[in-house]
Amino acid sequence: MKPILWITFYLPNDLAERLKPYVTIKMWQDDIHDMPQEEIEAAVLEADYLWTIVPNQITAAVLNRTTKLKMITNLAVGFNNIDVEAAKEKGIIVTNTPDVLSETTADLAFALLMTSARRMLDNAKQLYQGKWLGWQVFGMTGTDVHHKTLGIIGxxxxxxxxxxxxxxxxxxxxxxxxxxxxxxxxxxxxTYRSKNDLLAEADFIIVLTPLTKETHHLIDREALAMMKRTAHIINVARGGVVDEEALYDALVNGEIAGAASDVFVEEPVSTNHPLLSLPNFTPMPHIGSATVETRQAMVQRNLDAWEAYFTNQSIPYRVI
Structure with missing residues (x-):
């Protein structure tokens, strides 16, 4: 009997076809909803191999229970959803998809900066709601981007x-x-700046750090208080890097002018999330790499890693 490869997300168009000579493929069949955590944990225990995405939490607790798992590929550059240290202790190989989505994510980061600066989402909502009643000298105004100071963290x-x-x-x-x-x-x-100096000087801040113990709530109440009242902050990293409660308060109290985020602590984010109620906050549903070209390239990197493993070649894109 062939070993089992569990794909914990829906992969269309038989993209995993070339792996069928090596494994029996089991796949999550819902292309809208994420695989529930309890089912992921059951799959980990059943699988010889695992193909995951960022919402899937592969914890030390479940890895320590597996006796079969040999390799995990993660369809992402980040891998904070996998307890890499636990995998390493078990001798489980982990791969990711580096050097393929940087251009695409940079496009989105700058698009969110522009959207927040020019209040594009809020102004579009006013148009749809019939609140655009005519041209006004200072109506629907945002702020310039050109010749301003941008701070990049990460x-x-x-x-x-x-x-x-x-x-x-x-x-x-x-x-x-x-x-x-x-x-x-x-x-x-x-130009290099200390974190505090960057926060104080920048008109726009884009956060691009990985999520680690050190970067959790890197942008907290203290950090937000250092920013200009006219500043905007854009998070294209991970939800936990920014303290969402502190960000909400800063936006409501006018401590900063605006914010945008492609990522949230809990994903998918609830429509009742307080930040989504604010006119000076621009949310996106974690689409940093969401172009057809980039997603195809990401899948290809994972497939290359699998095929190298199954044919006893050097495995590309290894994390461990």
């Missing part, structure tokens, strides 16, 4: 590409990172 590949886009708007670009990126400074004309 200067990885996506951060560098956001800086590249910002140069076309003649923006002054600051960045904060765990380490200086002198090559990026020279290539994109960006």
């Amino acid at each position: 200067m990885g590949a996506i951060g560098e590409l956001v800086a590249k886009r910002a140069s076309g708007f003649d923006m002054n670009v600051l960045y904060h990172n765990r380490s200086r990126k002198e090559e990026a400074e020279e290539r994109y004309g960006v």
